[in-house]
Amino acid sequence: MAADADDGEWPMAPKNHASTRFSALTQIDRSNVANLRLAFTFDTGLRRGQEAAPIVAEGTMFIASPFPNTLFALDLTRPGAPLKWKFEPNPKLAAQGVACCDVVTRGAAYSQGRVFINTLGGQTVAVDAKTGTELWRQQLGDSSKGETITMAPLVVKDKVLVGNAGSELGVRGWLTALDTASGRVIWRAHSTGPDAEVLIGPNFKPFYQQDVGKDLGVTTWPPEAWKIGGGTAWGWISYDPALDLIYYGTANPAPWNAEQRQGDNKWTAGIFARNPDSGEARWFYQYAPNDRHDYNGTNENVLLDLQIEGRQRSVIVHPDRNGYVYVLDRATGEVVSADPFVKVTTTLGIDRLTGRPRMNPQVDPRNGEVVREVCPASPGGKDWQPSAWSPRTQLLYMPHQNLCQDMTAYTASYISGTPFLGSEVRMYAGPGGHRGVFGAWDPVKRRMAWAIPERFPVWSGALATAGDVVFYGTMEGWFKAVDARSGQLLWQFKTSSGIVGQPISYRGPDGKQYVAVLSGVGGWAGAVVSKDLDVRDRTAAKGFASAMADLPQYTGKGGSLYVFALP
């Protein structure tokens, strides 16, 4: 679906509605990328995880920041890209206390002269792209109940789509659509509860029988548990204009301890296809029924048209936290294939008839018992960090983890505005000892074409370009360019802090191709540095500290933009 022509802009975090993160610009290619030079930098002055993608439109770069969510606009038409304006939304200070995994944001969105950001305090704000003045603001989430917003909004037609975060606090998940001009709420679709609130109606046609029935968002839970059941929509949204459907994942059910919520816990840890105008659900597929390991379904959905077994199919490619790359039929939600890309002990494969994972009860967490070798670990084989697709190589470039964990469960008390987990975790490296991988997955041959092991989880996004160069960053701070066909390292640059942001490429007003990335370690994986955690405690950061105890030796805090170009 990716268009070959490139307007040189980067208006939304995934670049396009198909979420390919592919730039068709060709100035930078395999033969000259070694000459890439720093063009300019910009310090945000903030020192928390920089997970956002810079947004480029109208000759301006827009940078959405972690809490306090300042939006910076840099003037790309002038030398050194000076600050044009900045906008401070002033979210509630207290919201920092209910953000599970550092106070990050994944970026802004640009459409028709407006820039949209989400704040940790649960607001969506529209800002005039030229002047930085506020156009409207809508309070969507209540941080006193644990609701935050960390996802990058997505504009589809005349609506901006926003989902909440906070499944770690028993927040009830939703996705909502706002009118881009006024901020008015047009629809809200919950991830749990009665059909009327999930926006399930007569046109809901899931592929698998287990998803057919009345009010399954209520009946697949213990009484009332759906009200505090998680399933937030803090990840990525894609849009297929031909089918006129949006696709997005729902997060883990709450609490993490599955013994407190017997049942499939619909509609959490799965994917919805919905009509963008009404929000009405078309189909749903659940990756992790009764999710026991915090395997969210919120990872990116890359919309591709692939030749599979001699047949052209419109599919979604989705690398899930449960360790499988799924290929789903975009129209129906059928699982075309599902193959593990990391070591998996929690499941024994995906059943072709029912679409359900076959669970391995030996690594189900149980109250008061420690289970070991739970693979992948809770952040999954791959977390939020988005992959990129090159239509030239037909490969999906996946930044991901190689982690397993020990895990135990206990009965958690629900106290609104506080964590609702009932789980304790210690993570460690999977087979091979490296904790991260940057790999190129072939969704047709259903295997890795090549893979680069990295010391730490690769927590940055990926960028693919038509010059057959692929970019990603490491948590030590290296920004790397590799050959899209072989994975061979072609160029690298050491930035001031670990990279957990999303690289992008754009054509500047001077006609040159630029590559930009934010450096500033943080997020769940980098919280040991950005939040000064005590790494002697292996249970810190929900057990991630156990796998990241040496990160402070490799990087400190940061929060700077780096932009590169050929001389």
Next chain:
Amino acid sequence: MSSRCLRLWPAFAAAALLCLPACEREKRQFDSPSPPPTPASAPMMRATPLQPGNAQLGASSVPTAHMPSTDYRYENNAFAVSQGKRLYRWYNCSSCHAPGGGGDWGPALSDDQWVYGSSPANIFASIAEGRPAGMPSFAAHISEDQTWQLVAYVRSLSGQLPKDVAPGRSDTMSGREPEAGRDRERPKPMEKSDGNKR
């Protein structure tokens, strides 16, 4: 017989004297201690709008609650500290600050950095009043007596309590050596240079 008992009495008394500190360690209280006879000077003020349990407890000030007049309780009482350890999980402190106290979305409690102070009174105030950058205000959700048990346990996370009082084992998966095995951290004055540690 009686004369022999009398002869043993001085030895018994000496042993009892030796026991006194240990008795504090073993002491159990089954009633919450009565409030101090005169209310402490400062009424309790919530420092955050964030209140657990749906914030039905009202506005910023807590009229009936006062900052305690004593800043010392339970630091020599093993039973109270182990209750504090149980409550640390019960009230979800452990999910925010990590089961071993190393920190998560809340700051680490096991190190030497204490933005709002490391004394028992400081920690009591942090729990009861909350802190502006995310710590909820638990006043009227957690009783004063339980708050003191939590205070004592929180201090054990950085090795501030006597070794024979701090918990020596964990009922769950451990992240590091038990509280009783931790060296005493020496709290440093902190500057909020980047506003991150609070």
